[in-house]
Structure formats: C-alpha cells, structure tokens
Amino acid sequence: MLSLHYGLRALRSWSSISFPSCLAAGMSFLRVLSVALGVVLAAAGTAFPPSSKAQNRPPDSDAPDEAPQNVVLMIADGAGPATFTMARDFKRYRQGKTGRLEGQDVRLALDAMKLGTIQTFSEDSRVTDSAAGATAFSTGHKTNNGHVGVGPEGRLLATLLEAAEQRGMATGLVATSRLTHATPASFAAHTLDRWRENLIAGQMLQSGADLMLGGGRRHFLPQSREASEREDDRNLVAEAEKTGYTVVTDRTELDEAGALPLLGLFADGHLPYAIDREGGDARAVPTLEAMTEKALRLLSRSEEGRKNGVFLMVEGSRIDHAGHNNDAAAHLRETLAYDRAVAAARSFAENDGETLLLSTSDHGTGGLSLGRNVGGKGRYAWKPAEVAEVEASHGAMMQAIAEGRADPATVLRRQAGIDSLAADEQKMLAEAVEVESDGRLEAALSEIIGRRAVVGWTTGGHTAVDVGLCGMGPGARRFVGHHDNTYIGEALAELMGFDLGALTAEMREGDQQAASAESE
Numbered sequence: 001m002l003s004l005h006y007g008l009r010a011l012r013s014w015s016s017i018s019f020p021s022c023l024a025a026g027m028s029f030l031r032v033l034s035v036a037l038g039v040v041l042a043a044a045g046t047a048f049p050p051s052s053k054a055q056n057r058p059p060d061s062d063a064p065d066e067a068p069q070n071v072v073l074m075i076a077d078g079a080g081p082a083t084f085t086m087a088r089d090f091k092r093y094r095q096g097k098t099g100r101l102e103g104q105d106v107r108l109a110l111d112a113m114k115l116g117t118i119q120t121f122s123e124d125s126r127v128t129d130s131a132a133g134a135t136a137f138s139t140g141h142k143t144n145n146g147h148v149g150v151g152p153e154g155r156l157l158a159t160l161l162e163a164a165e166q167r168g169m170a171t172g173l174v175a176t177s178r179l180t181h182a183t184p185a186s187f188a189a190h191t192l193d194r195w196r197e198n199l200i201a202g203q204m205l206q207s208g209a210d211l212m213l214g215g216g217r218r219h220f221l222p223q224s225r226e227a228s229e230r231e232d233d234r235n236l237v238a239e240a241e242k243t244g245y246t247v248v249t250d251r252t253e254l255d256e257a258g259a260l261p262l263l264g265l266f267a268d269g270h271l272p273y274a275i276d277r278e279g280g281d282a283r284a285v286p287t288l289e290a291m292t293e294k295a296l297r298l299l300s301r302s303e304e305g306r307k308n309g310v311f312l313m314v315e316g317s318r319i320d321h322a323g324h325n326n327d328a329a330a331h332l333r334e335t336l337a338y339d340r341a342v343a344a345a346r347s348f349a350e351n352d353g354e355t356l357l358l359s360t361s362d363h364g365t366g367g368l369s370l371g372r373n374v375g376g377k378g379r380y381a382w383k384p385a386e387v388a389e390v391e392a393s394h395g396a397m398m399q400a401i402a403e404g405r406a407d408p409a410t411v412l413r414r415q416a417g418i419d420s421l422a423a424d425e426q427k428m429l430a431e432a433v434e435v436e437s438d439g440r441l442e443a444a445l446s447e448i449i450g451r452r453a454v455v456g457w458t459t460g461g462h463t464a465v466d467v468g469l470c471g472m473g474p475g476a477r478r479f480v481g482h483h484d485n486t487y488i489g490e491a492l493a494e495l496m497g498f499d500l501g502a503l504t505a506e507m508r509e510g511d512q513q514a515a516s517a518e519s520e
Helices: 029-037 081-094 109-113 130-139 160-167 182-188 197-206 236-242 251-256 288-301 303-308 318-324 328-352 384-388 394-402 408-416 423-434 438-453 486-496 500-519
Strands: 070-076 114-119 170-178 211-215 246-248 262-265 310-316 355-360 467-472 481-484
Touching: 070 130, 070 328, 070 486, 081 328, 081 384, 081 467, 109 114, 109 328, 109 355, 109 467, 130 160, 130 182, 130 486, 160 170, 160 182, 160 310, 160 486, 160 500, 170 182, 170 288, 170 303, 170 318, 182 197, 182 211, 182 310, 197 236, 211 288, 236 246, 236 262, 246 251, 251 288, 288 303, 288 310, 288 328, 310 328, 318 328, 328 355, 328 384, 328 438, 328 467, 355 486, 384 438, 394 408, 394 438, 408 423, 408 438, 423 438, 481 486
Parallel strands: 070 310, 070 355, 114 481, 170 211, 170 310, 211 262, 246 262
Antiparallel strands: 114 467, 355 467
16 A cells, blocks of 8 residues: 555654743642642632543543544534433424423433543643644543644644544544644644644645545645635645545535545535535535445455554534534534434444444534523523424525525525514624624524524634533443543543553653654
8 A cells, every 4th residue: 555545654743833941830739639629619610620631530430441443532612511302302393292201212322322521621721622632542641722633832733633544444534624724633733823724734645544434625626726724836636536536526425435545525624514504415525324324334444454453533523613603503403413323333342342432522512502591581491382483594594685585584584584673683694684793693693593593602613512422333342431631632542552641751752853854
C-alpha cells in the first residue's frame, strides 16, 4: 500500500504554528484534600475541578477488562439531556402514544446502553467549544477552546486515530459537518486555530485515515474552483486520488464504492439538515446512518480491519448547529438521524461481539427547555405535535423569504403549520425583514414556533451541563459512572493498549526535525 496512506509515514508541516514550551500548573495533593474537606471550596469557587487520571479512574477500573478488537466512538455534538427527552417524546407522539402512561415502551437506540455522565469544561472555560471537547476525547488531555489536537501551550498531542494508524488498524471518520470542522479535525489534525480549515484539510489527508466521509469540499478544491475557499492552487482531491483514495461525491457513488482508502465529500460546506432532505431528493446526500453502515462494512472487511481491528469516530454534527440557531425542529430531526446511526452501529456491535461502542456528547448547545414561560407564566406542558408540523429548518425558511418566494406569514403557514399570528408576532417578523437581519428573523421564527410547542432556549451558544454517556461491548463497564471528558481518551487508550504519551513524544521529535530541515 502507499506510504502516505498507512501509518504515520509523512512528516507534517506544523512549523507554521508556534509551539512555545511551558508547564501547566497542577493542583497539589494537599489542596485536593482540602477541597474534599470543604476548607478551600468557598474561597476557590471559580476554580475548575481537577481532571487528573486519579480522579477520572472509576472505583473498579483496576479489575481486568476484556480488550475490544474494534472501537466505535459516536459523538452527538451539542446534544444535552433535554435533546434526547425531546426525541423520545416525539417518537411516542409519532407512534400515536399520546396518553399520560402510553409509550413507556418507546425507546431510543441509546436507551439500552446507559452508562453514566460526562463533565465537559475545557482548560480555559467552564463552557467548552467543540475543538477542546473533541481534543479531550481524542487525546485524553484538556486544552483551550479553539485548539485542535494540541495542548493549552500549543504543543502537539497524539490522538487515538493516529495511535490506531500506528498499530495498523483500519481507521475512519464520519461527520455531517465539514470534515475539517472541529470534532473530526481533532482526531486527525493539530492547530492552535480550529478555523484554519484549509490547513486542516491537508493534515487530514496526511493522517493516514482509511475512510473519511462528510462535507467540506470547498477546503479541498483549488481557488480557481467556484466553490473553493482555499487561497492557493492546491487540489487536495487530486492529491488524494494520486495517493490511492477513491473520491465519491454522492450517495450513489458511496453505495458503489468497494475498497479503501475512501474519501467522501458530499457538500461544499456542511451536509444539509435532515429535515430539509425529507421533502427533497434524499438520494443525493447519504444519511448519517448510511455513512456509518458503509464505514463499518468497509473497515471491518479490510485486511487491516480483520487483522488488527477498527477505530471509527462518527459525529452527528448538525444537532449542534440547530441548537445554535434555536431551531427545535431541525435539532429534533438531527437527533433522530443520529439515533438511527447509533442503531446501525449497535447492530454491528451485537453481531460482531468484539466491538466497544460508545456514544456521548461534547457539550450541550442552546440550553433547550421542554416547558417555558408563555405570556409571562410558566406552562406545565410541551407539545411534540407542534414540532411535528414543522417541515423545514429556519435556514430553509429564511432562504425562501430572502429569495422572495413567499412572505414570512406564508412560509410559516406552509412549512410550520401556523395559520395565524398574534399582533406582536407580526410585528417581530416585519421588523426583522425590514432591517434584513438574519439574526432577528431567526430569533422571531424560534420564538413563534417555540410558543406553540412550549419549547424554550437560553442561549445561542454552548452550555456547561453534564452530558450522557452510553455504551456496550467489551470494556464498556470501564465507563460506568460520572467522568471528566478526558477520561474517554484515557480509558480508550488503555483498553486498546495505546501509549499516547510515547507517540506524542515521537511525533513532536519528528516535527522538530522537519522544522530544522526546512530552516537549513
């Protein structure tokens, strides 16, 4: 096989990033004891809790675990606890089980796999971003918001995917965002700035990953192409093909693909929201479920997969984006699409018997509330039926309005089942359209739909809530309980027999040698 593809054979050009050396300040043993006794708790109320390996380790973790042959790590980006309650209640509603005691047997694929919870804070904030959250999963280390695959001081950290490549495992990344977005990037790239997506695209090709499926074509095409966002003439699609990748761009091509390495770029940016595909041609873009099934099939049947096992990361990326937009219907449909992908992975793991399947979230987004104030009073209700009426994302509705295809009231009637608007709602929409503000229009759509569904939001950003952790298969008991997000990376490395510290040192030395050679 080609040298670039398998293993960590290519020297990376991280030399464009400054990696100053410094030591992270640790918390002393005596202080840990004093915190436990309550002596310092009031005085140190703003301090982040310690995230040492000792704290992460569950009580029975010294007991021997059965090592998994394969690991599938699934991440529901932006999904907080209320997200899955909404999805479960919606499934009950769709099945006609609307009574108070009906539908207790309706479950998500995740529900049979409950293990515990994860705390999500980053090195520099109680509220993490996706880059720091995913880096905690991929490396077992805290870092600052915005950092991808590097520590707080900016030094490279080896990832689980890179360790799996070194082991000779079949490796893959699947996402509904751009492949260069924070979560997938944190498993296969290293940069101080998550938004350097052109740099990240090149690094991901060098990572040796056997399979990458998602969006983000614009970061792989030369600047001469209309959709490109590169500032140079590099054609990473052509480079990928030259090194042996089959490149596919739609679902038909994905279905026909039969060998690795495989690069799937199904959109210039993010993949479309699931809710916006339901009324269109779903054959053009593969679902998260379809990509997950294809990835597991190809990776597990490859020579590397059969011999050394599989490492696959799957992200339901756009749950987060809908949360940022306070878009209840899109948030819900993305969560259901993610759960179908979990069901596919769970079926594979059950049949295989040697696969550890984990599902968690990097953080909550939007501060979703099922139940809210309406007319100044708290309502003891939330109405899945109202969300079921919505047939398009906020973005699709705003596009229809911006293009003059319909006025806001008509769009809400056609795509959200809202036949009449209150006077203050009409005013909100008129003012938003008059000032041509996407932000104000989106807020108005969220408020109008939220009033009827009795759904609220607290923020357009992330939240600090603990998130759920689910899993099954060999080694799953290691994850029972409440853990820091870094524990995911630590425990997976231990179960798979990876020495991420040694690989980090090796890769840093290689970077220094590359930088030295370039300067001569």
